[in-house]
Amino acid sequence: MQKMKLVVVGNGMAGMRAVEELLKIAPDLYRITVFGAEPHPNYNRILLSPVLAGEQTADDIVLNSREWYDANGITLHAGARVTKIDRVRRLVIAENGVEAEYDRLLLATGSNPVMLPIPGNDLDGVIGFRDIADVEAMVAAAARHRHAVVIGGGLLGLEAANGLKLRGMDVVVVHRHAWLMERQLDRVAGCMLQQSLEDRGLKFLLEKDTGQLLGEEGRVRAVRFRDGQEIPADLVVMAVGIRPNYRLAEEAGIHCNRGIVVNDTLQTFDPRIYAVGECVVHRGVSYGLVAPLFEQARVCATHLANFGIGRYAGSVTSTKLKVTGIDLFSAGDFMGGEHADEIVLHDRQGSVYKKLVLEGDRLVGACLYGDTADAAWYFQMLKDGRDVRDIRDHLMFGQNHLGDAGHKGQTQAAAMGDSAEVCGCNGVCKGAIVKAIKEKGLFTLDGVRRHTKASASCGSCTGLVEQILASCIGGAYQPADSKDKPMCGCTDHSHGEVRQAIRDRHYLDIPTVMRELRWRTPNGCASCRPALNYYLISTWPHEAVDDPQSRFINERAHANIQKDGSYSVVPRMMGGLTTPAELRAIADAAEKYKVPTVKVTGGQRIDLLGVKKEDLPKMWADLAQAGILSGHAYGKSLRTVKTCVGAEHCRFGTQLSMAMGVKLEQMLLGMWSPHKVKLAVSGCPRNCAEAGIKDVGVIGLESGYELYVAGNGGIKTEVAQFLCKVASDEEVLEYAGAFLQLYREEGYYLERTVHYVHRVGLDYVKARVVEDAAGRRELHERLLYALQGYRDPWLECVQEPKLRREFEILSI
Amino acid sequence: MSEWKKLAALEEIPRLGSRVVESAGGDIAVFRTAEDQVYALHDRCPHKGGPLSQGIVHGGRVTCPLHGWNIELASGEAVAPDLGRTPCVEVKLENGVIYLRV
Secondary structure, eight states, rough: OEEEEEEOOOOOOHHHHHHHHHHHOOTTEEEEEEEEEESSBBBOOOOOHHHHTSSTGGGGSSSSOHHHHHHHEEEEEETOOEEETTTTTTTEEETTTTEOOOOOEEEEEEEOOOOOTTTTTBBEEEEEEHHHHHHHHHHHHHHHHOEEEEEOOOHHHHHHHHHHTTTEEEEEESSSSTTTTTTTOHHHHHHHHHHHHTTTEEEEESSOEEEEEEEEEEEEEEEEETTTTTEEEEEEEEOOOOOOOOOHHHHTTTSSSSSSEOOSBBBBBSSSSEOTTTTETTTTOOOHHHHHHHHHHHHHHHHHHTTTOOOOOOOOEEOOOOTOOOOEEEEEOOOOOOOOOEEEEETTTTTTEEEEEEETTTEEEEEESSSOTTHHHHHHHHHHHOOOGGGGGGGGGOOOOBBBTTTTTTOOOOSOOOTSSSEETTTTTTTHHHHHHHHTTSHHHHHHOOOTTTSSSSSSTTHHHHHHHHHHHHOOOOOOOOHHHEEEEEEEEHHHHHHHHHTTTTTTTTTHHHHHOOOOSSOOOTTHHHHHHHHHHSSSTTTTTOOOOGGOHHHTTSSSSSSOOEEEEOBGGGOOOHHHHHHHHHHHHHHHHHHHHEEEEEEESEEEEEGGGGGGGHHHHHHHHOOOOOOOOTTTTTEEEEEOOOOTTTTOOSSSSSHHHHHHHHTTHHHHHOOOOOEEESSSTOOOTOGGGGSSSEETTTTTEEESOOBSSSSSOOOOEEEEESHHHHHHHHHHHHHHHHHHHHHTOOOOOEEEEHHHHHHHHHHHHHHHHHHHHHHHHHHHHHTTOOHHHHHHHHHHHHGGGGOOEOOO | OEEEOEEEGGGSSTEEEEEEEEESSOEEEEEEEETTTTTEESOTTTTTOOGGSSSSTTEEEEEETTTEEEETTTTTBBTSSSBBBEEEOOEEEEETTTEOOO
C-alpha cells in the first residue's frame, strides 16, 4: 500500500514531538516531510537561556540530529520557510521554491516575539529572544558592546538579562509593571526576586514606558522613556511577550482567532489539517510553555495515527525560572482574592516565601520563592483538585517530614553536589542525572528512570529527581497528573478507569479487558498484567480467572525470590506465636534442605533463606505435616499481624493483644490486596507492637481499642492516623475488615494504604467505615465472602501434582 | 558437536510462561509466547544475572524478576535504553514437541 503523505510545517519542539509520538504508535503510516524556517535541526528552545548564559552550547541542545531524520525516513527542509498552503491542490510551497504534497498537514509554526511598535524598533541591535540566531546576536553584542537593555521583566526577559550579565554586559531591565514577573508572582515574591537579581548586579527600572529607541548610524544607542529619561543601550532585547504565528494558516483561509483555532483533537477547521504548539488557540487559550504543547502533540499523534482516541482538554501550567541559584515556582491562581484563603510563610532573613491559595478545601494556587522543594507535590494536588481538609494544618510544611530513607534526608536537590548520591537503591548521583537530562533531552520522570534508573526502584528519591528535572529544564517539567496517568505504555487508561470498567462491565479475564479497552500490546507488560489480575480477582472473587502467568514470580512460586535466584520460605506464625513442635519442624526442614540462613523477621516470624526452587514443594510438604501454613511473606497480600505480649502476661497490659492479633490474622488469611498489608496489635498505649506504623494498628485500652490506619514504616515513615475507638474484639474485626476491603476495592495496584488514604482523604474513609454503619457491615461481608474457601497455596502444591510443574526442572 | 535434542511437549510449558532446563553449560530458560512460539535463552539476565525463566512473558519479551530489565526473546538483546545481551539457544517446535540444539 502506498504510504500517506504527512507534511509538517515547523521544525520546533511541538511539531517534532508530535512526529516522535506518531512514529511510536504508527511508524509506517506516513511518508513524512518537515519544513523548518531555521537552518538547524530540531533543538530544545527552552535551553536557549543556559546557552546564552554560557552553561551549554548550541550543539548540546539539539533534540533530533539530522541522522535521526534520515533514520526515520523523514525529509527535512531546514532553512525553508513555507510561504503558501494550496488547500485545493493539497500542496505547501516554501520560499526557496520547494513544494510538497500532503494527505495530512500538521502546522506547528510556533510564535514570534512581540516587537513594541515604537520608533527605532528596526535599528540594528534590537532583537527578540526566540531562536539560536537571537542568541548568537546577543553573544556577539556582548563581546563588543557594554550596555544592554532588556525590555520586559517576565520570565524570558529575566533569563535573557541574566545571560547577558554573565556574558559581561551592564544590563538594565525595563518593566511596565510595579514588580517583576507579575503574571507568575505576587508583589512580595516579585520584590524578593528583584532583590536577589540586584545582588547579582542587574539593574531595574520599573513602571517605565519605553517611548522610542534612538540610533546612530543605523545602530541603537539609547532608550528614551515616555517620562523623558534616557539610558544608553548598545543592545535592546524585546521580551514583552509572544504572539502566535498564524499568518500562513490565515492566508490559506483556515479559521484563526489570534491563533489557529483547533478542537480537542487538535484539528483545524480544515479536517486534513492539524495544528499544535504555540501557534494554536484551543478553547480560547494559547500556551507558551512546553508541557501543554507536549500534551497536544501526544493527542494529535493518536489522531494522525487514525486511532481516534484521546482528547486534549487544556492544561494547568506552572512556572519555574531557569536562573541558576534562584528557586521560584508558581501555579494556578497565585494572587488569591476575596473568595480565597491564603496560607503564608515569609522569612525575610532566610529569603523564603511561600503562599498557598485555597478555595474551600482545595488548593487553587501556589507561589513559592526560595524553597521550592514541595512544588511538585503542591502542583499535583492543585491539578488533582484533592480535598486538603485533613492535611491543611501541615500543608505549608510540605511533604517531607521525618524518615525519608536512602539519601541522607536530603530534600533540596539544589544544595547537592554533582557527586552526591540521589538514588540510594541504584547508586545514581546527581551529576549522572543532570548529564542524562541534557544529553538525552529528557523531559519526564519516566525518561530519567529509564535512562539512569534513578527513582526506578523504591521511589523515595522521586521528589529529588523531580527537582533536578525542574532545575534543568525549568517550566518544561510538569509532574504527571496522578489521576489520569495511564497505567503503563500499553494503554491510555488510568488505573481508576480500568478498575471502574472491570466493575461496571463485569469483565472476568485479562484478554477480555485488553480487547475491550483496546490495549496497544498483545498481552500487556510486566506492570499492567499483575495490576489487571489483581483488579479482576478483587472485584469478582470466585468468578474472575486468576492467571498465574500474570503474577510476579513471588506469588507464582509462593516464596520470595532472592538476588541469586534462590527463594526464601517464611511459615505463618499467627500473631507471632509459635509452638515447640512447629519450631522443631522448621528446624528439621532447615537442616534437611541445608538452608544457609535462618533469620527472625521484623514481622515476628522465621525466615529460611537460600532455598532452591525445586526444593520448595518438598520442604512445604514436610512443614505441612506439622500443620504449618504459608506466611505469604512474598505477596501483595496480608503479611503479618504483629503483637505485644498484652494482658495475657504483661503487668501493664489492658487487652489480650495476642489473641486479638490471632483473630485478625485468621480473618484475613489469604487476602490479596493492592500492595502488602501489615497489622499490629498492642495491649496498651505503650504500644510495644509499633502499631503506629502499620496499615492497620490496634491499641488496647481499658475501655476498648483505638484503631489507626494508613501507617507505614518503609521508605518513608508515615505515622498511622486515628480512625476511631471501638469497644469489642468483634468491632475491631468489623472496622479493620471494612477498612481493608475499601482499600482492596478502591486502591490502585502497588498503592500502599498510606497513599490510598492520601489520595481519597481520611474524612472519606471515616465516612465509609465509621459513620456509615450499614455500609461498613457490607464492606466487611464482602471481605469475608472474598476470603471464603481459602486454601493454603503450599498445601495445594503438595496435594496437586500438576501445580508442582512450576518447580520442576526439565532435562535433556 | 551440537545436535538437536528432544526436550518436552509444548504443553509442558504454560502459555506466557517458561521452564528451566539444566545443561552442562548452565541453566537454559525455554519460553512459550501467547501464540505458541518457543524461544530459549541462557537463564541469566545481562544486568545482574537474574533468572529470566522466572520473569513475566509479554509479547516477544520477558521482564527479569530482579530489576525489571526487558529482554527480547528472539535475540536475547536488552530493550533500550538498557544495553546487554543474553546468549540464545537454538530451539524448534515440531509436531508439538520442543527440540533444543545443544
